[in-house]
Amino acid sequence: MVQKKENIVMFPFMAQGHIIPFLALALHIEQTRNYSITFVNTPLNINKLKQSLPPNSSITLLEIAFDSSDHDLPPNSENCDALPYSLVIKLLKASTSLRPAFKELVSDIICKCHGERPLCIISDIFFGWTASVARELGVFHAIFSGSGAYGLACYYSVWTHLPHNKIDSDHHEFVLPDFEEASKFHVTQLPLSMLEADGTDSWSVFQCQNLPEWVNSNGVLFNTVEVFDQLGLMYFKRKLVCPVWPVGPVLLSLKNRAKVGKEGGVSPEFCKEWLDSKPVNSVLYISFGSMNTINKSQMMQLAMALESSGRNFIWVVRPPIGFDINSEFSANEWLPDRFEEKISNRGLLIQKWAPQVEILSHKATSAFLSHCGWNSVLEALIHGVPLLGWAMAAEQFFNVKFLEEELGVCVEVARGKTCEVRHETVVEKIELVMNETEKGKEIRRKVFEVKEMIENAMIDEEENKGSSVKAMDDFFNAAISMKEKMIKIKREEDNNGI
Numbered sequence: 001m002v003q004k005k006e007n008i009v010m011f012p013f014m015a016q017g018h019i020i021p022f023l024a025l026a027l028h029i030e031q032t033r034n035y036s037i038t039f040v041n042t043p044l045n046i047n048k049l050k051q052s053l054p055p056n057s058s059i060t061l062l063e064i065a066f067d068s069s070d071h072d073l074p075p076n077s078e079n080c081d082a083l084p085y086s087l088v089i090k091l092l093k094a095s096t097s098l099r100p101a102f103k104e105l106v107s108d109i110i111c112k113c114h115g116e117r118p119l120c121i122i123s124d125i126f127f128g129w130t131a132s133v134a135r136e137l138g139v140f141h142a143i144f145s146g147s148g149a150y151g152l153a154c155y156y157s158v159w160t161h162l163p164h165n166k167i168d169s170d171h172h173e174f175v176l177p178d179f180e181e182a183s184k185f186h187v188t189q190l191p192l193s194m195l196e197a198d199g200t201d202s203w204s205v206f207q208c209q210n211l212p213e214w215v216n217s218n219g220v221l222f223n224t225v226e227v228f229d230q231l232g233l234m235y236f237k238r239k240l241v242c243p244v245w246p247v248g249p250v251l252l253s254l255k256n257r258a259k260v261g262k263e264g265g266v267s268p269e270f271c272k273e274w275l276d277s278k279p280v281n282s283v284l285y286i287s288f289g290s291m292n293t294i295n296k297s298q299m300m301q302l303a304m305a306l307e308s309s310g311r312n313f314i315w316v317v318r319p320p321i322g323f324d325i326n327s328e329f330s331a332n333e334w335l336p337d338r339f340e341e342k343i344s345n346r347g348l349l350i351q352k353w354a355p356q357v358e359i360l361s362h363k364a365t366s367a368f369l370s371h372c373g374w375n376s377v378l379e380a381l382i383h384g385v386p387l388l389g390w391a392m393a394a395e396q397f398f399n400v401k402f403l404e405e406e407l408g409v410c411v412e413v414a415r416g417k418t419c420e421v422r423h424e425t426v427v428e429k430i431e432l433v434m435n436e437t438e439k440g441k442e443i444r445r446k447v448f449e450v451k452e453m454i455e456n457a458m459i460d461e462e463e464n465k466g467s468s469v470k471a472m473d474d475f476f477n478a479a480i481s482m483k484e485k486m487i488k489i490k491r492e493e494d495n496n497g498i
Contacts, residue, residue, distance in 0.1 A: 005034060005035055005036040006035050006036070006118070006119035006480075006483075007035070007036045007037070007038060007109065007113070007118040007119060008029065008035050008036070008037050008038070008118060008119055008120055008121075008122060009038045009040060009106060009109065009118045009120070009121045009122070009139075010022055010025070010026055010037060010038070010039050010040065010121075010122045010123075010144075011040040011041070011064075011102065011121070011122070011123045011124060011127060011130060012041065012123075012124045012144075013092075013095065013124040013125075013126040013127060014041065014042055014045055014078050014079045014080065014091065014095065015079060015080035015081070015088075015291070016079065016080070016081050016290045016291070017080075017146065017289065017290065017291065017373055017375060018124055018126075018146055019041070019045065019049070019079075020146070020252060020375055021144070021146030021223050021250060021251075021374075021375060022039075022122075022124075022144065022146070023039070023049070023052065023252065024250040024251050024252045025122070025144060025221075025223070025247075025250045026039055026059055027054070027057065027059075027252070028250045030057060030058065030059060032460070032472075033476070035119065036058065036060065037058075037059045037060065038059075038060045038062050038109065038118070039059050039060065039061050039062065040062050040063075040064055040102070040105065041061075041062075041063070041064065042063065042064060042065075042066040042078040043063045043065070043066070043078070044076060044078040044079065045078055045079055046061045046062070046063045048079075049061055062105065064098055064101050064102060064105055065101055066078060066094075066097075066098065068091075068094070070094075070097075071090065071091075071093070071094035071097070072090065073087065073090055073091060073094060074087075077091070080291055081290055081291060081326075082326075084325070085291065085292075085393065089193070089202045089203055089206060090202075092126055092206055093202065093206055095126065095127065096129060096206075096209070099129050099130075099133065102130060102133060103133045103136070103137070106118065106121065106133065106134075106137055106139065107137065110137065117137065117138060117139050117483065117486070118139055119140065119476075119479050119480065119483055120139065120140040120141065120142060120479040121133075121134045121139050121140070121141045121142075122141075122142050122143075122144045122221065123141070123142075123143060123144070124143070124144065125143055125144075125145050125147070125152070126210060127143075127210075128143070128209075128210040128211060128212070128213030128214050128216075128217075129209075129210075129213055131143070131213050131214065131216035131217040132213060132216050134217075135216055138486050140218050140478070140479040140482045140483060141216075141217045141218050142217060142218060142219050142220065142221050142245075142475065142479075143214060143217050143219075143220045143221070144220075144221040144223070145220060145221065145222050145223060146223050146374055146375060147222075147223070147374045147394075147395050147399075148222065148223070148224045148229055148232060148374050148377070148399060148402065149222050149224050149229045149231075149232025149233045149235070149236060149244070149246065150182070150229055150231055150232035150398065150399075150402040150406065151232070151374065151395035151396070151398040151399040151402060152222075152232065152236075152395055153179055153182070153231070153232040153235035153236060153239075154176065154179065154182055154185075154395065154398035154401075155394065155395040155398060156211060156235075156236075156239070157176040157177075157178055157179045157182075157235070158176065158190065158194055159194070159197075159203075159204070159207040159208075159211060160178070160207075160211060161176065161177055161178070162194075162197055162198070162199060162204070163175070163176060163177060164185075164187050164190060164194070164195070165197075165198065165199075172186055172187045172188070173185065173186055173187075174187070178235075178239065179235050181231050181234075181235075182231065182398075182401075183405070185401070188415050188416070188419070189391075189397045189398070189400075189401060189415065190397060191391075191392075191393045191394060191396070191397060191416070192393075192416070192417075192418075193393070214240055215240055215241075215242070217240075217242065218242065218243070218478065218479075218482065219242045219243035219244060219245060219475070219478065220236055220240065220242065220243075220244050220245070221244075221245045221247055221475060222244060222245065222246045222247065222248060223247070223248035223249060223250055223374065223378065224246045224248045224249070224374075225246060225248055225249065225453055225454055225457045225467065225468060226246040226457065226467040226468070226471065227453050227456075227457065227467060228406075228407060228450060228453055229246060231406070232402075233246060243474070243475075243478060245471040245472065245474060245475040246457075246467065246468060246471050247468050247471045247472045247475065248378065248457075248468060249378040249381075249382055249454060249458075249468075251357075251375070251378055251379060251382065252357070265316070265350050265351060265352050265353035265354050265355075266348075266350050266354065266355075267355070268355035268358045271314070271348075271350075271354065271355055271358055271359055271362075272358060272362065274314075274348055275314075275359065275362040275364040275365065276362075276364070278312050278364040279364065280363050280364060281363070281364070281365075281366040281434075282311070282312045282364055282366055283311075283312040283313060283314060283362075283364045283365050283366055284306075284309075284311050284312070284313040284314075284366060284367050284368075284369060284388075284430060284434065285313070285314050285356075285359050285360065285365055285367070285368045285369070285385075286302075286306075286313060286314065286315040286316065286368075286369040286370075287315075287316040287354060287356065287368075287369075287370060287371075287376070288316070288318075288370070288371040288390070288392060289370075289371045289373045289376060289392070290353075291325075291392075291393075292371050292392040292393065292417075293318045293319060293320055293321055293325055293417075294320060294321065294390075294392075294417060295320050295321045295322070295417055295418065296320040296321070296322070296334060297420075297421070298320075298414070298417075298419075298421045299320050299334050299335070300334070300335070300336060301421040301422060301423040301426065302421065302423070302426060303335045303336050303339055304336055304423035305423040305424075305426035305427045305430065306343065306347060307336065307339065307342055307343060308423065308427055309427045309430050309431070310346075311346070311430060311434060312346045312347070312364075313343075313346070313347050313348070314347075314348045314350060314354065314359060315347065315348070315349055315350070316350050316351075316352070316353070316354045317329045317331075317349050317350065317351060318351070318352060319334070320334055321417055326352070328351070329349075329351050331349065356376070356379060357379055360379050360380055360383045360385050361383045365383075365385055366385070366386075366433075366434050367385060367386050367387070367388055367430070367433045367434050368380045368385050368386070368387050368388065369387075369388040369390060369413060369430075370387055370388070370389065370390070371390060371391060371392040371393075371396050372387065372389045372390075372391055372396045372399040372400045372403065372410070373394075373396055373399075374395075374399060377399060377403065378454075381409065381447065381450050381451060381454060382451060382454050383451070384444075384447050384448050384451045385447065386409055386410065386411075386433050386440075386443045386444055386447050387403055387409060387410040387411075388410070388411055388412075388413045388429055388430065388433055389403060389404065389410045389411070389412045389413060390412075390413045390414045390415075391415060391416065392416065392417060397415065397416075400412050407446060407450060408442065408443065408446040409443060409446050409447045409450055410443075411429050411432055411433050411439075411443070412429075413425075413426055413429045414426075457469075
C-alpha cells in the first residue's frame with residue numbers, strides 16, 4: 001500500500017514580490033521532501049501560475065473566489081502589479097474578506113481527506129488572520145516572510161509604535177523602542193505610507209489588525225540566512241515568543257524558473273548574447289522591481305548619469321510616476337535628447353521585464369542598482385554582485401540600511417520616489433562601487449563573504465547540513481510533532497466517548 005503524502009497548504013498575498021518567493025519555497029519543498037502542496041490564490045493569479053509551473057511539478061493550484069469590483073477596485077485587479085501604488089492598501093483590505101472562503105477551502109480539504117488535516121498552512125505576512133483560522137481547524141501554521149528578518153523587524157516595529165510621530169518637528173531622527181540594536185533612523189528612511197501614518201489612516205488600521213495576529217502562529221519562516229541576519233531573527237524571537245526558521249535563500253533557480261514576471265522585455269538569449277560581448281565586471285544592471293518606477297526628474301538625472309559615466313549598462317525602464325506603469329515607454333519624452341543614439345553601443349534599455357537571474361549570474365555584470373526588494377537582494381548576493389541601493393517602498397529602506405551598515409555590500413544612491421537626485425552624485429556612487437577603489441574592493445570582498453555564507457547555509461549532506469537546511473528540518477519536525485499530538489488527543493477523546 002502506498003503511504004499517503006502529507007499535504008501543505010500555501011497562500012501568498014496577491015503581489016509578484018510575494019508569489020515569487022512562495023512559489024520558490026513550494027518548488028524547493030517539492031524537490032527535497034515527499035509532501036504534496038496545495039497552492040492557493042485568486043483566479044487570475046492561479047491562471048498565470050499555470051503557465052509558470054515547471055512541466056514536471058505536481059503542485060495543485062487551487063482558486064479562492066475573489067472579485068475586485070466588489071471592493072471598489074478596477075475590474076480584474078487581483079495583483080498589485082495591475083494597480084497604482086496608491087490602491088495597494090485597498091487590495092490588502094479587500095484580502096481580509098477571503099477569511100470565510102479560506103476556512104471553507106481548508107475544511108473541504110480535510111473533509112476530502114476523511115478528516116485528516118494538512119500537515120501545515122504556510123501563509124503570507126499580510127494574512128495574519130490565517131493563523132486564527134488554522135488554530136480553529138487544529139492545523140499547524142507558519143507565516144512565511146519573503147523579506148529578510150532585519151528589514152521586516154524594522155517594518156513591524158515602526159507600524160507597531162509609529163516612533164517618528166513622537167519626535168518634535170526639529171528632529172528628524174528616531175530609534176525603534178523595541179529594536180534599539182538597529183540604531184538610529186532618519187525620517188527619509190521611511191516609505192510614504194509610514195511617513196504619513198498617524199494611527200487612523202488606512203495602512204495603520206490594516207496593520208493594527210494584521211500584525212497582532214502573528215502571535216497566533218506557530219512560528220515564522222524567513223527567506224534569509226541565520227549567520228548574517230541574527231539581529232532581525234533575535235527581534236522576532238523576543239517579540240513573538242515563537243520559533244523562527246531562517247530557511248533561505250529560496251529562489252526560483254534557472255532550472256525551475258518560471259516566467260512569473262511581466263510579459264514583454266527581451267529574451268534571456270538576447271541578453272546573454274549582449275552580455276557576452278562585454279568585458280568581465282563591466283556592466284551595471286538597473287531595475288526597480290515589478291511594481292516601482294521613479295519620477296520624471298529622477299529618470300532624467302539617472303539617464304544623464306549613465307551617459308556621462310561611460311559605463312556599460314542594462315536598464316529596465318518603465319514610464320515615470322504619474323503615467324500608467326504598464327503602458328509603452330517613450331524614450332523621446334522621458335529621456336535626454338538622442339539618449340538612445342548616444343549610448344547605443346554600451347547601453348541596453350529593456351521595457352517592463354528582464355531575465356534578472358540570467359543577467360546577475362553573468363560574469364560581465366559588475367553591480368546592481370536596485371530598489372532592494374529582498375528577492376532582488378538575494379539574487380544579487382547569491383551571484384556575488386554588489387548593490388547600489390535606491391529604496392522605493394515597504395521595508396526596502398530598512399534593507400538598504402542593513403546592506404550598507406551591517407553587511408557592507410551596498411552603497412545608497414537615493415531615497416524614494418520624491419527625493420532630489422543629481423546626476424553627478426549618481427556617477428560618484430557608480431564609480432565608487434564599480435571602480436577598483438579601496439571602497440569598491442572592500443564591498444566586493446564582503447559580497448563574496450556573504451555569497452559563501454549563503455552557499456554554506458544551503459549545504460544538504462547528511463553529515464554536514466547547512467543552517468538553512470537544518471532550519472527547514474526543524475520546521476517540519478515541529479509541524480509533524482503538533483499533528484501527532486492532535487491525533488493522539490483525538491484518539492483519547494474517541495476512546496473516552498467524548
